[in-house]
Amino acid sequence: MEIDRDSGLLRGVRYVPSPHQDDRPEGTDVDLVVVHGISLPPGDFGGPWIERLFLGRLPAEEHPYFATIRELRVSTHVLIRRSGALVQYVPFHRRAWHAGTSSWEGRQRCNDYSVGVELEGTDDLPYEGAQYRALADVVAALAAVRPAITPDRVVGHSDVAPKRKTDPGPLFDWDRLRDLLPHEVSPPPRLSRFRDSRPPSP
Numbered sequence: 598m599e600i601d602r603d604s605g606l607l608r609g610v611r612y613v614p615s616p617h618q619d620d621r622p623e624g625t626d627v628d629l630v631v632v633h634g635i636s637l638p639p640g641d642f643g644g645p646w647i648e649r650l651f652l653g654r655l656p657a658e659e660h661p662y663f664a665t666i667r668e669l670r671v672s673t674h675v676l677i678r679r680s681g682a683l684v685q686y687v688p689f690h691r692r693a694w695h696a697g698t699s700s701w702e703g704r705q706r707c708n709d710y711s712v713g714v715e716l717e718g719t720d721d722l723p724y725e726g727a728q729y730r731a732l733a734d735v736v737a738a739l740a741a742v743r744p745a746i747t748p749d750r751v752v753g754h755s756d757v758a759p760k761r762k763t764d765p766g767p768l769f770d771w772d773r774l775r776d777l778l779p780h781e782v783s784p785p786p787r788l789s790r791f792r793d794s795r796p797p798s799p
């Protein structure tokens with residue numbers, strides 16, 4: 598899997614632009630991946646409603662739960678269905694609205710500097726193998742263009758918003774994900790540093 602650097606999109610993945618996106622703050626280094634779980638209505642898989650939510654077109658009258666989230670303006674960069682199928686809603690260089698009020702290692706507003714990945718699922722069901730593989734592929738593709746995204750920079754929504762959020766839930770298997778991730782990202786050679794070095798002044 599590969600990211601097209603110009604468009605910020607995964608090659609060969611269906612792209613459906615969400616209106617819920619904007620520019621990242623200037624000069625932001627994207628170095629975090631936030632993993633989420635979502636299903637709509639909660640516990641139902643395979644329907645059109647997650648996508649409708651990210652497109653700002655969730656019909657409030659369709660389900661009592663939808664009426665409770667009618668004011669939500671949210672999105673994600675990538676959704677991974679139970680089958681492992683991917684959809685992208687926001688290019689990676691743009692800001693998706695997935696984490697809400699959040700912080701990681703003392704840094705606020707995770708949306709500014711993170712990529713959001715939503716897994717179709719709930720807190721109380723294991724995720725599918727195809728979802729772990731697809732998630733690992735996305736993280737590897739991100740790490741190829743942004744080397745700051747290392748395995749320890751993949752966290753859960755519950756990690757960055759612990760008082761508000763529980764997803765992706767206690768059944769998400771972090772060890773399983775980490776086993777699928779590339780562990781060593783070798784830094785690019787910095788030959789110029791040596792070329793530029795000068796003997797110390799006397």
Ligand SMILES: [Zn+2]
Nearest residue numbers: 633634754764
């Ligand atoms: Zn979430």
